[in-house]
Amino acid sequence: KIILAIESSCDETAAAVVVNGREVLSNVISSQIDIHTKFGGVVPEVASRKHIEAINIVVSQALEEAGVTLDDIDAVGVTYGPGLVGALLVGLQYAKGLAYSLNVPLIGVNHIEGHICANFIQHKDLKPPFVCLVVSGGHTFIVHMKDYGEFEIIGETRDDAAGEAFDKVARAIGLGYPGGPKIDKISKQGNENAMKFPKANFHDNSLDFSFSGVKSAVLNYINKMNMTGEEINTADVAASFQKAVVDVLTENVIKTCTTRDVHKIAIAGGVASNSKLRESLTEAGKKRGIEVLFPAPILCTDNAAMIGSAAYFELLKENVAPLDINAKPNLRLGER
Numbered sequence: 001k002i003i004l005a006i007e008s009s010c011d012e013t014a015a016a017v018v019v020n021g022r023e024v025l026s027n028v029i030s031s032q033i034d035i036h037t038k039f040g041g042v043v044p045e046v047a048s049r050k051h052i053e054a055i056n057i058v059v060s061q062a063l064e065e066a067g068v069t070l071d072d073i074d075a076v077g078v079t080y081g082p083g084l085v086g087a088l089l090v091g092l093q094y095a096k097g098l099a100y101s102l103n104v105p106l107i108g109v110n111h112i113e114g115h116i117c118a119n120f121i122q123h124k125d126l127k128p129p130f131v132c133l134v135v136s137g138g139h140t141f142i143v144h145m146k147d148y149g150e151f152e153i154i155g156e157t158r159d160d161a162a163g164e165a166f167d168k169v170a171r172a173i174g175l176g177y178p179g180g181p182k183i184d185k186i187s188k189q190g191n192e193n194a195m196k197f198p199k200a201n202f203h204d205n206s207l208d209f210s211f212s213g214v215k216s217a218v219l220n221y222i223n224k225m226n227m228t229g230e231e232i233n234t235a236d237v238a239a240s241f242q243k244a245v246v247d248v249l250t251e252n253v254i255k256t257c258t259t260r261d262v263h264k265i266a267i268a269g270g271v272a273s274n275s276k277l278r279e280s281l282t283e284a285g286k287k288r289g290i291e292v293l294f295p296a297p298i299l300c301t302d303n304a305a306m307i308g309s310a311a312y313f314e315l316l317k318e319n320v321a322p323l324d325i326n327a328k329p330n331l332r333l334g335e336r
């Protein structure tokens, strides 16, 4: 089955052509980062407008690069949540029109499920069940993916998402937006043991996360240094913050695997491209005979290929969307 997939949940307008959920014929991403950088974050109204300008071009390019025409498309997959409602609607309405005019099924995809499915593209033999750590700009979950489209949420953040914490701390230490990749890079020159920022553990045995405490600790440290006029070593702050976040992510996901006797972890979402997280999890997994899988960085951050993969597995289950399907900005993983 050849699926044309569309993604517009945040600040990337993306389209891809994916065969049988695993083979990517094209993966076109138009990023709005330059515009939003000026404001230090994504401005929803601007995002919607930019999606409208880009979507036709991006879809045409995806078809062209794949070497297919609209007549070859067996289904249209599209993100319908979670995300910014105005941004989601652009891709969703476009996909509806396309599916209707081609008389092919429309598949509504959960964006987070898409992030997880990026692993099916990268690892051709990967099949559920496995544990997945989802670490993106807006979400942080440990999930047990029991079958295609079947998830049990084991732990989640009680406040900020991991990527959000990276972005906020980066802004506070003057690295700009988007912060994750910049913290990753500068941390390589820093001492990760220079400062001790609090780890976000709960005493109730839960595997939930909290990143607002670490973030506040960094902000307080910056304020204190500014007040006393001492010089801030940006690389040390970044590396120490990154360590605090990565340690907790590693600890909780490994704990999940050992208590549930699962030996496979797939990582998903933008923060999955963090080099320290990759290193830490790979090492921890090796010690305990747990296989740790990552998608290539281009498949970690927002793209439509991952949506095309998720759409394929939903299509197999005949989860076809009605043409009056609406965007769901707060859609939960495992819900429709």
Ligand code: ATP
Residues within 6 Å of the ligand: 009, 010, 082, 083, 111, 112, 115, 135, 136, 137, 138, 139, 162, 163, 164, 166, 167, 178, 179, 180, 181, 184, 269, 270, 271, 272, 273, 274, 275, 300, 301, 302
């Ligand atoms: P969501 O998927 O939850 O709706 P999103 O789509 O905005 O949110 P993603 O595209 O999955 O999020 O990921 C973007 C996030 O990943 C940003 O917060 C960014 O800072 C972070 N990120 C990207 N690369 C890295 C990296 N190398 N290290 C740490 N964080 C990173």
Ligand code: MG
Residues within 6 Å of the ligand: 010, 011, 012, 302
């Ligand atoms: Mg983005």
Ligand code: FE
Residues within 6 Å of the ligand: 111, 115, 136, 137, 270, 301, 302
């Ligand atoms: Fe995302």
